[in-house]
Amino acid sequence: MAKNNLYSKVTASGGARQSRITLQSRWAAYVQHHKLTAVESLLRLLKSPGGSAMTWVVLAIALALPMTLYVSLENVKQLSRAWDQSSQISVYLKANTLPRFAQALTQDIQDMPTVAQAVYISPEQALSEFSASTGLSDVVQGLENNPLPGVISVIPKLDGKGSGAVEDLELALSQLRHVESVQLDLLWVKRLFQFMELGQRLVWALAALLGLAVLLIIGNTIRLSIESRRDEILVVKLVGGTDAFVRRPFLYTGIWFGLGGGLIAYMLLSIGLYWLSGPIENLISLYGSDFVLQGLSLGDSLLLIFDGVLLGWFGAWLAVSRHLAKIKP
Numbered sequence: 001m002a003k004n005n006l007y008s009k010v011t012a013s014g015g016a017r018q019s020r021i022t023l024q025s026r027w028a029a030y031v032q033h034h035k036l037t038a039v040e041s042l043l044r045l046l047k048s049p050g051g052s053a054m055t056w057v058v059l060a061i062a063l064a065l066p067m068t069l070y071v072s073l074e075n076v077k078q079l080s081r082a083w084d085q086s087s088q089i090s091v092y093l094k095a096n097t098l099p100r101f102a103q104a105l106t107q108d109i110q111d112m113p114t115v116a117q118a119v120y121i122s123p124e125q126a127l128s129e130f131s132a133s134t135g136l137s138d139v140v141q142g143l144e145n146n147p148l149p150g151v152i153s154v155i156p157k158l159d160g161k162g163s164g165a166v167e168d169l170e171l172a173l174s175q176l177r178h179v180e181s182v183q184l185d186l187l188w189v190k191r192l193f194q195f196m197e198l199g200q201r202l203v204w205a206l207a208a209l210l211g212l213a214v215l216l217i218i219g220n221t222i223r224l225s226i227e228s229r230r231d232e233i234l235v236v237k238l239v240g241g242t243d244a245f246v247r248r249p250f251l252y253t254g255i256w257f258g259l260g261g262g263l264i265a266y267m268l269l270s271i272g273l274y275w276l277s278g279p280i281e282n283l284i285s286l287y288g289s290d291f292v293l294q295g296l297s298l299g300d301s302l303l304l305i306f307d308g309v310l311l312g313w314f315g316a317w318l319a320v321s322r323h324l325a326k327i328k329p
Contacts, residue, residue, distance in 0.1 A: 034248070041252035052260075055221055059261025062214050063308050064268050066207035067300070071269070073199040075294050089170060090183045091152040097178045102150050105178055109154055114169050117155040123148050149180065211311055214261070218254050218315030225253060226323050233327050243324060250320045251313055258312020262305035269296055269304075 045052040091109070093102055102120050110118040126148040156169050166184065174182045226233070236246055277293040284291040296304070 037249050038252045038255075041249050042256050044249075045253065045256055052257075055217065055257060056260040056264055058217060059214055059257060059308065059312075060264035060268055062210040062217070063261055063265040063304060063311075066203055066210055067265065067269060067296075067304055068272070069199070069206060070203045071273070071294070071296065071300075073196060073203060076199070077196060078291065078294055089154040089156060089166075089173065091154055091173050091176075092180045092183070093150040093152065093178050094180045095149055097150055099150075101178055102152070105176060106152050108176070109152060109173065112169070112172070114157050114165060115154055116157045117153075119153045121151045121153060123150050126151060211307075214258075214308075214311045215315040215318065218257055218312055219319040221257065222250050222254060222316045222319035223323055225250060226320065226327075230327060233324070237327070247317075247320045247324060251316050254312040254314075254316025254319075255309055256312070257316075258308040258310065259305065260308075261312070262308025265308065266296065266301055266304055 093105075099122065102122070106118050106120040109115055154169075154173065156166050170182050170184050173179060233246055273293060273295045277295075280293050281291065
């Protein structure tokens with residue numbers, strides 16, 4: 001009985017080991033076939049460099065256009081941060097506010113998280129600036145009392161938060177002690193953020209349309225490839241090849257098309273940004289800004305290439321699923 005139990009254990013152990021070896025062999029063969037298929041698909045594309053290059057360039061243009069609009073919009077946002085001073089808020093103080101109270105209030109406003117800078121302008125300084133800017137020094141000297149109040153010039157932190165954040169700051173400033181009124185011109189701020197919101201929607205719309213174009217281009221290319229290899233597909237199916245086996249090389253073809261298109265799109269964008277950076281920075285410097293043209297970040301570059309690969313694979317999968325079923329031995 002003991003021998004039988006030992007024999008059973010040895011047999012079971014041998015069977016389990018054999019099962020693991022078989023599973024490992026199948027997995028190794030599966031991975032090896034994927035490698036061979038990927039290399040073969042790439043070599044097949046390189047055998048016709050003219051047609052493959054044209055397809056890659058068309059895909060690159062379709063992928064680069066929405067990313068170009070996206071990069072332009074990001075640069076507009078960056079440039080708008082340098083325009084924060086144009087959204088200056090004037091806080092008019094009540095008459096006869098003592099300078100020490102005005103200075104303390106200025107410091108309180110400066111400490112607010114949504115304020116970049118707060119500067120107090122005394123009534124005497126305001127009258128002097130008014131006299132110098134208008135040339136009415138004789139009239140100013142004839143005044144018995146200074147009619148101008150003390151003013152705190154406040155520059156908010158926009159940081160892409162929109163006009164709502166500036167309106168909230170205006171409301172908070174108007175409720176402070178010693179404040180008579182608050183003046184802010186929000187029209188340009190609203191126009192700027194409406195423009196950027198419109199730009200964001202245009203990016204998504206253009207990306208969707210050109211993504212569809214990429215799918216159609218790859219789908220048509222794969223369809224032609226299927227038709228040219230119809231006899232080969234029939235033979236594979238006759239000897240027992242599954243649809244997954246037949247589909248695999250075409251999926252890798254779509255991946256290679258998408259990868260090539262994404263890489264070329266990245267190179268086109270990088271070259272274009274480098275070519276434009278000099279003139280744009282020279283133009284901006286004439287306006288006293290230290291703006292630097294922002295290019296593609298690492299995340300944006302990887303996303304561009306990944307989108308190309310994903311669209312290539314999905315376009316190939318749609319084309320193969322549709323046309324492969326029509327080929328029957």
